[in-house]
Amino acid sequence: MTDDATDDAPRHQEEQKAFAEEADSLLAITIAPLIWCAHFLVCYCGVAIYCAKWQQAFSLGVLRAGLIGATVLALAGIALIGWFAFRRWDVRTSGDWVHERGISEDRHRFLGHAAFLLALISFIAVCYVTLPLIFIGSCA
Amino acid sequence: MARLTALLLPLLLLLAGCSGRQSALGPGGADAQVLAVLFFVMLGGAVVLWLFMNGLFYWATRRSPSAHSEKGSFLLIVIGGILFPTVVLAALLSYGLAILPDQRAPGDGLTVAVRGEQWWWRVEYWPEGAEAPIRTANEIRLPVGARTEFRLDSHRVIHSFWVPALGGKMDMFPGRETRMSLEPVRPGLYRGQCAEFCGESHAWMAFEVEAMEPAAFDAWLAHEASDARPPEGAEAQRGAALFAAQGCGACHAVRGTEAVGQVGPDLTHVGSRHSLGAGRLGMAQEDLMRWIRDPAAFKPGAEMPAYDHLSEAQLSDLATYLRGLQ
Structure with a gap:
């Protein structure tokens, strides 16, 4: 892509601009795993600190309710990101699963595809992290 | 026939190791029974999956070695690769988590405090309401049909308290108390073993556990609380x-x-x-x-x-x- 003087030039510039936009969605694909990460840390540290320090202050039920609330928020956030990513992937209209051409449209779709799969796995992971909260009701 | 025997003999020898007084698969306690069921559920599931996967492998390579349709492959990946493991793992995790609190259930009254030493066990019985413990060592007796609570800690290094035939294991830390409980259901003599490497004689750090009928246990504990009898002869x-x-x-x-x-x-x-x-x-x-x-x-x-x-x-x-x- 060094032949800027050819007819391709405007399109090339356009692609460069589009790719610069994609830098944002490159970060965007990490949001769902980051939500999982934050939720995991809040649950794990919250229960650990509660059991070590705060057992006298309030009941574990309060903490569990709060953390299950955090789970609902996390799942809603991840579902939203997953939905946006699914639309960006646009597999239903394009029918394109592979994104093998090195053009901005394919990069755009590929990042949507990756973000969708990451949102899916983050969603499952948040559910798994929440299971102990539901089944184990004490610090013992 | 000889080859079959050569194949089966080690298997039978391995199976013989499943019984005995230090086996999680020959349970004598309520918790060990739950864990044995968990083990056999997992084993059964693993066998079914193994047969299914190898059957699939055989089918795909020998029976029908042609290319599969893209749509069929996609469905296989989504159902077999995502949906199925997610549901099975969630079910297993829920099952495991559901039985976990029982292993930490509070006791019915008797508490036994065990401290890990190198390489023996300091044991104190605290009957309900007791103000001073009954001290003994290296052997634990428990009443059948009652849940006994254990308070565990250690003197110098980390040990782990484990009576496989009665229940799960619990680590013992210096300066930090851990708890567990055991409920023997079958009278008998079991063997416990330190399950965390704790120095050169770790493997020799074991103890006997005798599960007794409640009346016999009470009589034994009363005797254990008494002073030593004077030497005779x-x-x-x-x-x-x-x-x-x-x-x-x-x-x-x-x-x-x-x-x-x-x-x-x-x-x-x-x-x-x-x-x-x-x-x-x-x-x-x-x-x-x-x-x-x-x-x-x-x-x-x-x-x-x-x-x-x-x-x-x-x-x-x-x-x-x-x-x-x-």
Whole structure:
């Protein structure tokens, strides 16, 4: 892509601009795993600190309710990101699963595809992290 | 036929290892029963999956080695690769988590405090409402049909308390108390074992657990709380005098005598135990003599010094005295 003087030039510039936009969605694909990460840390540290320090202050039920609330928020956030990513992937209209051409449209779709799969796995992971909260009701 | 035998024999030998008094697969406690069921559910599931996957592999490579349709492959990946494992793992995780709280259930009254030492167990019984414990060592007796709570900690290094036939295991830490509970359902003699490497004699750090009918247990505990009985017979009396003269009481306690040491195991009722040296030897005359002559020969690194300067007759007197501490 060094032949800027050819007819391709405007399109090339356009692609460069589009790719610069994609830098944002490159970060965007990490949001769902980051939500999982934050939720995991809040649950794990919250229960650990509660059991070590705060057992006298309030009941574990309060903490569990709060953390299950955090789970609902996390799942809603991840579902939203997953939905946006699914639309960006646009597999239903394009029918394109592979994104093998090195053009901005394919990069755009590929990042949507990756973000969708990451949102899916983050969603499952948040559910798994929440299971102990539901089944184990004490610090013992 | 010979080949089949050669194949089956090791398998049968392995299976024989599943029974016995230190086996999680021969449960004698309520918790161990739950864990055994969990194990067999997992094993059954693994066998079914293994057969299914290998059957699929056989089918795809030998029976129908042609290309599959893109849509079929996609469905296979989504259902077999995502949906199925997610649901199965969620079910297994829920099952495992659901049985976890029972393993930590509070006891019915009796609490046993066990402290891990190198390489033996300091044991204290705290019956409900007790203000002082009943001290013993290296053996635990439990009433059948009641849940006994354990408070566990350790003196110097990390140990792990495990009676596979009765329930799960729990680590023992210096300076931090952990809890668990056990509920034997079948009277019998079980074996516990330290399950966390704790030094050179870790493998020799075991103990006997006797699950008894409640009435027999209460009688035993009342007897365990009493002082040691005085030596009977000339041999035992000579042994008691030797015990005092050799300074054994600096490390060992024999309640009701001048021996009040707390460094080593309490010997007040040592003769009534099933094993010597935390599961290392039996309680026969010869076992006690061999142990006193050179403990480190049986338990490398043991702090108890060798008493090999004593004559056979003196060792025998000591052994008679200790065996008489019923």
